Structure formats: C-alpha cells, structure tokens
Amino acid sequence: MKSIRSVWIFLLLAALLGGGAYSLWQARQSDLPEGFSRANGRIEAERIDISLKFGGRIAEILVDEGDMVTAGDVIARVDSTELEAQIRAAEAATRQAEQEYEQAVALVAQREGELDYAEAELKRAETLAESGHGTAERVDQRRSQHITAKAALNTARAQIAATQAAIEAAQAHVAALKANLADYTLIAPRSGRVQYRLAQPGEILAAGGKVISLLDLMDVYMDVYLPTDEAGRLRYGAEARIILDAAPQYVIPAHVDFVASEAQFTPKYVETASEREKLTFRVKLQIAPEILENYQDVVKTGVPGVAVVRVDPEAEWPEALAVKLP
Template identity: 70%
Template sequence: MNVLRVAAVVVVLGVAAGGAGFYWWQQQRNELPDGFARANGRIEAERVDIALKFGGRIAEVLVREGAMVAAGERIARIDSTELEAQIRAAEAATRQARQELAQARALVVQREGELALAKADLNRTETLAARGYATREKLDQRRSKEITAAAALNTARAQVAAAEAAIEASEASVAARRADLADYSLTAPRGGRVQYRLAEPGEVLAAGGKVVTLLDLTDVYMDVYLPTDDAGRLRYGAEARLILDAAPQYVIPATVAFVASEAQFTPKYVETASEREKLTFRVKLQIPAEILGRYQEVIKTGVPGVAIVRISPEVPWPETLAVNLP
C-alpha cells in the first residue's frame, strides 16, 4: 500500500512539474523582446472555384469532398448532346461548301472555254468583215457574245471565291464548337484538395455556376492585423513564426508576402494621433511551399493560432521560437 501511495505521489508530482514546465515555456514565448509583434489569425489556403463557362446540365461529377486532385485532372462534365449535334451540322456544312467549290471551279473551266470560243469567233468575224464577207451586224453579235462570255467567267470566279470563304467560315465554326466542347469538360487548373462539391449530376446551372471549390495546399498562409506602428516598419519578406492552437508544441516558419495599402476596421482618414494608433493593416504571412509539400495530408484551413512577426531584422529570434517541425 505504501509503495502504491509513493508511486501515485511521484506521478502527480511529475505531471505537475511537466505542466509547470510547459506553462513556463509558454510564458517565455509570450514575453517577446522589442522588435517583434504578435497577432492572432487562422490558417487559410488559396481557394479556386471551378465554374461553368457555358450553362448546361451537369452530366457527372467525378470527385468527392476531401479528395486530392492533380492539375489537369477532370473534375466534372456537362451534357454536350446538343453541342455535338451542332458540330455535326457544321461539319456537314463544310462538306457542302467543298462540293460547291468543286462545282464553281468546274464552271470556271466551262466559262473559260466559252470565252475562248467567243474570242475566236470574234477574230474570224473581224477578218471576214475586213474582207467584206461579214456584215457589221454579225460582227456586233460576235463582240456581244465575247463580252457576255467574259462576264460569265468573272461571275464563275466570284463563285469560287465565295465557296472558298464558305469553307473557311464553316471550318471556323467547327473549330469554335470543338473548343467549346473542350470547356464542357471541367478540369482542375492546379492540384489541391476538394473543399466543397457544389453541384450534383442532373442539376442545370447557368454560365458561371460553381461546381467544385479546390484548396491549393501549396499556397497556405495566415492573415493577421498589425497596428500602424508595426505595419509601417514591416518589410516584405520579413520572417515570422506561426504557433497553432491545435499543435502549440511546433513552431512553423513563414514570411511576410503582403501588407495592405489601406487600414481596416477604422475610418481611412483620421486627424488625431490617438485615432491613428487604432488603425490596423492586414498582413499576409506565407508558409514556404517546400514545408507544405511534406504535410499535404494534415493541412487544414480555419485552424486558429498566433503569429509572431519580426519587425526589426537585426534582432535575433528567441530560442523558444526556433523552428521545430517534426
């Protein structure tokens, strides 16, 4: 019995000592030297909405919420029955235009022969008329026939140009519809995790209707808000450390990627110094992509935490804020 009591006391003392040590460690973290700023925030990731370019009925959605997808992977498909029928009609129009072009070219050959014959008749009639063997009326008829044959040839050549233009137009129509058909298959513009599945097969959506929302897990950051004094001295690329509520034992590195140009939460323009001190600016702290690549399966958005930003680059980081990822 005495042994058990001693063991229990040792366990209690050990737990108390451990708790006291963790509390002391946290207090050390909370006590920052000059040159650092602290702010609260939560983990966010770049969100990509995959939406319809054309309205239509959803034929299938190939991903589920929480699934990882690669760049270029097909996400969903719109029913393309009507568009495929339009493509077949445009292809038929192309074939018809090519047949009309062949006929127009054959007609040109015919008109060229008629013009050659008309010119030959005119030449013979002019020779006969010069010798007095042909009347002037006959000569005028041959000249009129030659003019008519030349006009018919020009018309036939115009028909060839029109047929060629019709072919180009119909081929362009086919190409445009085939390009539209490619947009009926929705693909992931970048790799990531499916956050929301917003539409189901059978639903009819208008152009711009969202089908799936992706999170790019290579672009993860924390937005924090710093007062005017800290934001004014902050440099782009400055180092920061993130400590998440869900894993306070780990320190995650980050860098300043963005500082808002306008204050938030208070009026944009204030007159007194006391009011200016209330201004805060949004600061985006980016987590390095090489670190994110190692934790794709555990990254979650919305997790709250604390950010410590180094305002003065010459001040060294405290040992309690050394990066210690597993």
C-alpha cells in the same frame, strides 16, 4: 445527474488541455524581444471555385469532398449531346461548302473555255468583215458574246472567292464548337483538396454555376493585423513564425507576402473589443510551398494560431521561436 457530471468533467479536461497549450505558448513568448510583433490569425488556403462556362445538365461528378486531385484531372462532365449534334451539323456544312468550291472551280474552267471560243469567233468575224465576206452585224454579235463570256468568267471567279470564304467560316464554326465542347469537361486547374461539392449529377446549372470548390494546399497563408507603427516598418519578404493552437509544440516558418495599402479596424474575431477599435493593416503571411509539400494530408483551414513577425530585419530570433516542424 450522471450525464451532467460527465459533461462537466469533459469541459474541465478541455479547459485544462487548452490552458496547457496556452501556457506553453506564453512561456515561449513572455519575453518577446524588440523588433518583433505578435498577432492572432487563422490558417487559410487559396480557394478555387470551378464553374460552368456554359449552362447545362451535370452528367457526372468524379470526385467527392476531401479527395485530393492533381492539376489536369477530370473532375466533372456536363451533358454535351446537343452541342455534339451542332458540331456534326457544322461539319456537314463545311463539307457542303467544300463541294460548292469544287463546283465553282469547274464552272470557272467552263467559263474560260467559253471566253476563249468567244474571242476566237470575234477575231474570225472581224477578219471576214475586213475582207468583205462578213457583215458588221455579225461582228457586233460576236463582240456581244465575247463581253457576255468575259462577265460570266468574272462571276465564276467571284463565286470561288465566296465559296472559299464559306469554307473558312464553316471551319471556324466547327473549331469554336469543339473548343466549347472542351469546356464541357471540367478540369482541375490546380492540385489540391476538394472542399465542397456544390452540385449533383442531373442538376441543371446556368452559366457560371459552381460545381466544385477546391483548396490549393500549396498556397497556404495566415492573415494577421498589425498596428500602423509596426506595419509601416514591415518589409515584403520579412520572416515570420506561426504557432497553431492545435499544435503549439511546432514553429512553422513563413514570410510576409502582402501588406494592405489602407488601414482598417481589426476584425471582431481577432482581438478583444478594445483592440478592435485600433486601426491596423492586414498582413498576409505565406508558408513556403516546399514546406507544405510534405504536409498536404494534415493541412486544414480555419485553424487559429499566433504569428510572430520580424519587423526589424536586424533582430535575432529567440531560441524559443526556432523553426520546429513535425
């Protein structure tokens, strides 16, 4: 009985505290002037899932849930032993191609010497034949040798082009493997807070497997749903105010960052069943990064609240909705 009584006391206190916050909000908003629209929503932050580009075994994860990270921080590594072996093999293939190129260059020099000798022998045979000291058969032999030497030189020069292409292909292969190696180290693309660790060291994930879920606490917003007549008058950049249920004494400035192009029924978690039957437009209210910069340690997603949007740009903000930050 004593424990049941304690539970009832706790529930009563919670109801009183919640009612007090709600009463404070109602006192502020009971006389919302023309040109403003009010809606419910929840605080959200841009979520980035950091995944593997290539499948592999997780070697280590350097962050825990709740940790703050800075863009560029190493947050995890994938076992790259096999890939590093492939890089060494590709580098060896590059060195082999370079040696073959040097051999091809030396062969061209040899073939050029042979061609010069064949040309000289052909001229000598022709001169001797013209003076009657040589035979036509000898001239034909030297001419055949000259043709053979010239063909051998062309083949050697083609071999140089082939080895050059082989070097470029081997170097490109090494560069591609090293680029892939860089992707085996997972880097935080933005600063933020680690929301979830979705894998553990030793796990083998396929390509695209998620490792870390990160929240960008400089990209915080609230989605609200406004009736068609109010959303139709809304301008991008219009001012808004957000009051969170958990801290109704503060008024957070925001602005309209996005208005959906198509109407939809209000989601069930936003309003009552009767309100959900109405067509509304989703409106994204963005909080300025310069404001969030000072509150990254306290920003939490999923916190419900109420937003007031200035539909009429000429309307004056009531004193109860003046910006008030912690």
